[in-house]
Amino acid sequence: MCMTSIVIAGAGYGGVMAGRKFEKAMQPFTLINKHSYHQFITWLHEAAGGRHRIDDYKVELSEVFRQSIVTQIKDEVTFIDRQQRKVIGKKGEYPYDYAMIALGSAPEFFGIKGLAEYSLQLRSIETARQIRTHIEQQFTAYREDQDETHLRIVVGGAGLTGIEFVGELMDWLPDLCDRLGIPNNRFEVQNIEAAPAILPALSENLQTKAKKILEEKGVRIRTNTKITKVEADAVYLESGEVVHAKTIVWTGGVRANPVLKNSGFTCDGRGRAKVNAYLQSIDDERVFVIGDCASFESAGRPLPPTAQLATQMGDVAATNLLALSKGEQMVHFQPKILGTLASLGRDVGVGFIAGMQTSGTPAGIAKELSKVKYLWQLGGLRMVTRNRRSLVREY
Ligand code: NAD
Known part of the structure; x- marks a missing residue:
């Protein structure tokens, strides 16, 4: 087992996927998150729109990570001190050999008054x-x-x-x-x-x-x-x-968590830290940046900030971080846009999956099934069983 000190900042889609990878590799890590839970952010329109109980749209991190190798800390990250190799929070400072920044995004107001x-x-x-x-x-x-x-x-x-x-x-x-x-x-x-x-x-x-x-x-x-x-x-x-x-x-758009810009990372116009092909910050090879915080160029433009890409990045960045810490070869991140689905209420939707367009009820069903897929990624059968009844429509 490698005793490298790893800190993940943020338990959104990217952060928890990276954590799952470390857990499977029996690699100890510290996970710092503002809340004690992971939120199903992409389904929050349902919570706000009266579909299910609001508290069903979160899961305690202690249920996601059950191994003793995971140290969970409830704190709000305010700064990444790359010189001292510390993640700074409101309540404490967390030294690292390698850091994974997955702090998500904030609303973009475009300077519109009020x-x-x-x-x-x-x-x-x-x-x-x-x-x-x-x-x-x-x-x-x-x-x-x-x-x-x-x-x-x-x-x-x-x-x-x-x-x-x-x-x-x-x-x-x-x-x-x-x-x-x-x-x-x-x-x-x-x-x-x-x-x-x-x-x-x-x-x-x-x-x-x-x-x-x-x-x-x-x-x-x-x-x-x-x-x-x-x-x-x-x-x-x-x-x-x-x-x-x-x-x-x-709901007019998002920009990256301001911690990146405030910590001096080289950022794009939406405050996302620029990363290389391995998902390392271009400013510091010991810092991986993923999800809505990362500006990863694909076909000449940064990838959009989606949960789908954040989970893929979390997986690849964790693999690369472990490889780097052992002096092994890292792999290039290759984004795969498997599909995009928008629900249009409880029963219907529109979108595409694997290049095929879908709309109406089939798209609504596909959207519900995509929830099961994510729950499976998050915690296998245990997580699907725990959440399916409260979040996924029965057909
Ligand atoms: P977005 O940037 O995709 O859309 C914001 C919209 O607001 C744009 O169409 C823009 O033209 C409009 N807008 C901006 N300023 C305006 C103004 N002054 N007046 C009127 N309209 C204005 O933002 P989003 O929908 O929050 O999505 C953010 C990211 O999250 C995107 O990458 C999206 O793909 C992703 N996302 C994905 C899903 C999914 O896969 N189902 C769900 C939600 C969000």
């Missing part, structure tokens, strides 16, 4: 809970004063996050209205997108299908419409129009 202050963002279990509670409170308040703005929800951005969230809302809000005794033709969901089309990650054909499905469900999709300013209860558009709404959710 956006950070007055919008809700879908980025954690707690913000999902906040969004769900906020919507329930607004709908309840409508019963008191009949102010229609309580029932208007504006979602800024029609990337995968925004689209999956509005799809989910359209399945939940009619039930919420029924529960509260509100006529369910009163609420309005506007999805506002600056670009000419929704879902930039998908083909034109799938964009069109997704738009049609969502419009049939009742979403008001507004493309070529840019948000320029936000105030409490008001969204300002480039055209001069002001949309009054008591719920404003921003």
